[in-house]
Amino acid sequence: MSATAKTFVHPGFTRWEMLALLGLPLIIGGLSVPLWEMTAREWFATGNEAYTHAPLMPLIAGYFIWEWRKELAEMEVAFSRKGVVFFCAAVLLFVVGKIGADRFTLQVAVASLLVGLVWIHLGDAVTKRIIFPLSLLYLMIPIPSIIYRNLSFNLQILSSQLSVGFMQLFALPVHREGNVIDLYYTQLEVAEACSGITSLVSLITVAYIFAYVAQKRFWPRFTLCLSAIPIAVLTNAFRIGGTGMLAHYWSIKAAEGFFHSFAGWIVFIFAFTVLLVENWALSQLFGWQERNQGQSPSA
Numbered sequence: 001m002s003a004t005a006k007t008f009v010h011p012g013f014t015r016w017e018m019l020a021l022l023g024l025p026l027i028i029g030g031l032s033v034p035l036w037e038m039t040a041r042e043w044f045a046t047g048n049e050a051y052t053h054a055p056l057m058p059l060i061a062g063y064f065i066w067e068w069r070k071e072l073a074e075m076e077v078a079f080s081r082k083g084v085v086f087f088c089a090a091v092l093l094f095v096v097g098k099i100g101a102d103r104f105t106l107q108v109a110v111a112s113l114l115v116g117l118v119w120i121h122l123g124d125a126v127t128k129r130i131i132f133p134l135s136l137l138y139l140m141i142p143i144p145s146i147i148y149r150n151l152s153f154n155l156q157i158l159s160s161q162l163s164v165g166f167m168q169l170f171a172l173p174v175h176r177e178g179n180v181i182d183l184y185y186t187q188l189e190v191a192e193a194c195s196g197i198t199s200l201v202s203l204i205t206v207a208y209i210f211a212y213v214a215q216k217r218f219w220p221r222f223t224l225c226l227s228a229i230p231i232a233v234l235t236n237a238f239r240i241g242g243t244g245m246l247a248h249y250w251s252i253k254a255a256e257g258f259f260h261s262f263a264g265w266i267v268f269i270f271a272f273t274v275l276l277v278e279n280w281a282l283s284q285l286f287g288w289q290e291r292n293q294g295q296s297p298s299a
Helices: 002-006 015-031 033-043 054-067 069-073 081-100 103-129 131-140 145-168 197-214 218-249 252-256 258-295
Strands: 175-177 180-182 187-189
Touching: 033 103, 054 069, 054 131, 069 103, 081 103, 103 131, 131 197, 145 175, 145 180, 145 197, 145 218, 187 218, 197 218, 197 258, 218 258
Parallel strands: none
Antiparallel strands: 175 180, 180 187
16 A cells, blocks of 8 residues: 555655645646736737747747657656755745736746746756756746836837938938937837837747757857847838838838838848848857867867
């Protein structure tokens, strides 16, 4: 009888500790249902397309883990005390978020609880191998509203400044007041939807996944991810500048019609193309360094 009971106990835990470890996530999961309902509404909020990629993150994470299934099957599964520490920290973070009624803290805590459970049950080696798919869970979490609004406003001003500078290169009669671009006979307002924050969030997410797949070292990956920020900002400014030029040389109706709706996709594809070129350049650079190091005489 006792031998049968022991098979249900994870190595490193007593039976009661195991029950507590399994029961606590269920309780927290039940408490988190309203939180994730709110999060889902934010993902699909009207006019906010910054997080439409969020529901795809678990599928992408699952794809990586499925691709590595043979390698993972050969790795040792072991109890991790580091995972327990991480899990307890996530529980504490959840309590803090609940007391403070802070949505962002709660979302980070719930994602961390899932990571902690994986870490505890699968061990350090397996968790280290699948840390990238697990990290995709954090990309599902929307930016806190106060940061999102401030960032969006600053991007509106920056995009307006850059687009005006771009149009002035072509000698267009243009003047800017805040986020309003005055072409004298018409005005273009760089609203929140045109600030570029949607393309910024989406491009950073794409760059994060692409960098992991395309590069094997930390610094090329870091460079690709970091470069997504100026690429997104500049390409959005070019889009606004192109809209202003279309309004000037053609008509305001043409600028506000199909072009305005479709330009976002064109610009995003162009931004990703820039990432592809940058990835090629980084591969050539680091490959050249490797070849030189390999040819250098040893001491």
